[in-house]
Amino acid sequence: MASIYFDLYSCCVPVLGFQRATICDIQRNSYVVLPRSIVNIILENKQFKRSIDSLVEIYGQTLLPWIERLHAEGYGHYFNNVSTYDALPDIDFNLYEYNSVSNAIIDFDEDSSHDLQVIADDLSLLYCEAVELRYYFAPPFERLIKDLSYFNNSTVRTIEILVGNNPNLRVRNYKKLLKTEKRLFRLTVHSSQKRKNWILEDKKVLCLDPMIIKDSSHCGIVDPRYFSININTIKDSINVNSCLYKKISVDAKGNIKNCPSSSKIFGNIKNESILQVMDNPSLKEMWLINKSLINVCKDCEFRLICIDCRVNIQNPADIYSKPKSCNYDPYQAEYTL
Numbered sequence: 001m002a003s004i005y006f007d008l009y010s011c012c013v014p015v016l017g018f019q020r021a022t023i024c025d026i027q028r029n030s031y032v033v034l035p036r037s038i039v040n041i042i043l044e045n046k047q048f049k050r051s052i053d054s055l056v057e058i059y060g061q062t063l064l065p066w067i068e069r070l071h072a073e074g075y076g077h078y079f080n081n082v083s084t085y086d087a088l089p090d091i092d093f094n095l096y097e098y099n100s101v102s103n104a105i106i107d108f109d110e111d112s113s114h115d116l117q118v119i120a121d122d123l124s125l126l127y128c129e130a131v132e133l134r135y136y137f138a139p140p141f142e143r144l145i146k147d148l149s150y151f152n153n154s155t156v157r158t159i160e161i162l163v164g165n166n167p168n169l170r171v172r173n174y175k176k177l178l179k180t181e182k183r184l185f186r187l188t189v190h191s192s193q194k195r196k197n198w199i200l201e202d203k204k205v206l207c208l209d210p211m212i213i214k215d216s217s218h219c220g221i222v223d224p225r226y227f228s229i230n231i232n233t234i235k236d237s238i239n240v241n242s243c244l245y246k247k248i249s250v251d252a253k254g255n256i257k258n259c260p261s262s263s264k265i266f267g268n269i270k271n272e273s274i275l276q277v278m279d280n281p282s283l284k285e286m287w288l289i290n291k292s293l294i295n296v297c298k299d300c301e302f303r304l305i306c307i308d309c310r311v312n313i314q315n316p317a318d319i320y321s322k323p324k325s326c327n328y329d330p331y332q333a334e335y336t337l
C-alpha cells in the first residue's frame with residue numbers, strides 16, 4: 001500500500017512556545033493551539049520526510065488524532081508522493097520596504113489645534129501608507145469629511161477612524177462615509193449605546209463600541225481578542241517591533257511621539273515638523289525590538305500574532321520586559337488573574 005504523508009500548508013506558520021505551539025493560518029486569519037511536542041514532530045519531519053505510519057511507529061498512536069485534527073481544520077494536507085514536501089515553497093518573511101514611515105496615529109480632543117493638512121503633506125513625503133485618526137470627542141460629520149480630504153492626494157492608502165458617538169448621526173451616515181471615502185477602511189464609534197459590527201463592501205468595517213475612550217490610555221491592551229493573524233503582523237513580529245516600527249504619532253496636544261501613550265516627546269507639531277523629528281535617532285530606538293528579544297514573549301507561542309507594546313511594560317527600567325497588561329504565562333500555559 002502506498003505511503004501517506006502529512007504536512008502543514010505553506011500559509012500555516014508554526015510557532016513553538018515553551019509548553020505549547022500555535023499554527024497561524026495567514027490566509028484564513030485563524031490559529032490553532034497544540035502541544036509543542038506535536039508541532040515539533042511535524043516540523044522535524046520536513047527534514048526526515050517520514051510517512052504517517054513511520055511517525056506513528058516512532059511516536060505512538062497519540063500523534064494520529066492531532067494530525068487528523070489539523071487536516072480536518074484545514075491547517076495541513078495528506079499526500080502520497082514524498083517529493084511534495086519540497087514542492088510547496090516556504091513563505092518569504094523578509095521585509096522589503098521603500099518608506100521612512102509606514103503608519104501614523106493622529107489624536108484629537110476638543111482643544112486640539114494641529115493642522116492636519118501639514119501633517120498629511122509631511123507623511124506623504126515619507127511615503128506613509130496607513131493613518132489612524134482618533135477623536136476623543138464627537139466631531140460634526142462635516143469635520144470628518146474635511147479631515148479625510150487632506151489625504152486625497154497623499155501616499156496614504158488606508159485610513160482608520162475612531163470617533164466619539166454623535167447622537168445626531170445614524171449608522172447609515174457612517175456606512176455612507178465608508179462607501180464614499182475609498183481610503184477609509186474601518187470606522188469605530190466609541191462611547192456608543194450598543195456594541196455591533198458590520199462587514200461592508202470591500203471588507204470595510206463599521207463598529208459600534210460602548211467603551212468610553214477619553215484619551216490614549218486605552219492603548220497597549222494584550223488580549224487574544226486583539227491578536228492579529230496576517231502576513232504583515234507576522235513579518236513585523238519576526239523582524240522588528242510590531243507596534244512601533246516606522247510609526248509616528250501626534251498626540252492631542254500636538255506632541256510628536258512614537259505612540260500617543262508614550263511620555264517621550266520628540267517635539268511639538270506647532271514648532272517642528274515631522275520631517276525634522278525624523279532626524280532624531282532616539283525616535284527609532286525601539287523600532288527593532290522584536291518579540292524574540294522580549295523577556296517571556298520570546299518563549300510564547302502567541303509571539304507572532306500578539307501586537308507588542310513598549311510603552312506600558314512590566315518593568316519600566318527594563319525596555320525588554322513584557323507588556324504590562326499581559327497576564328499570560330507561556331511557561332505554565334495559563335492566564336493568571
Ligand code: SF4
Pocket residue numbers: 222291296297298300301302303306322323326327328329330
Ligand atoms: S507573553 Fe508576550 S507574546 Fe505572549 S501573549 Fe503576553 S505579551 Fe503577547
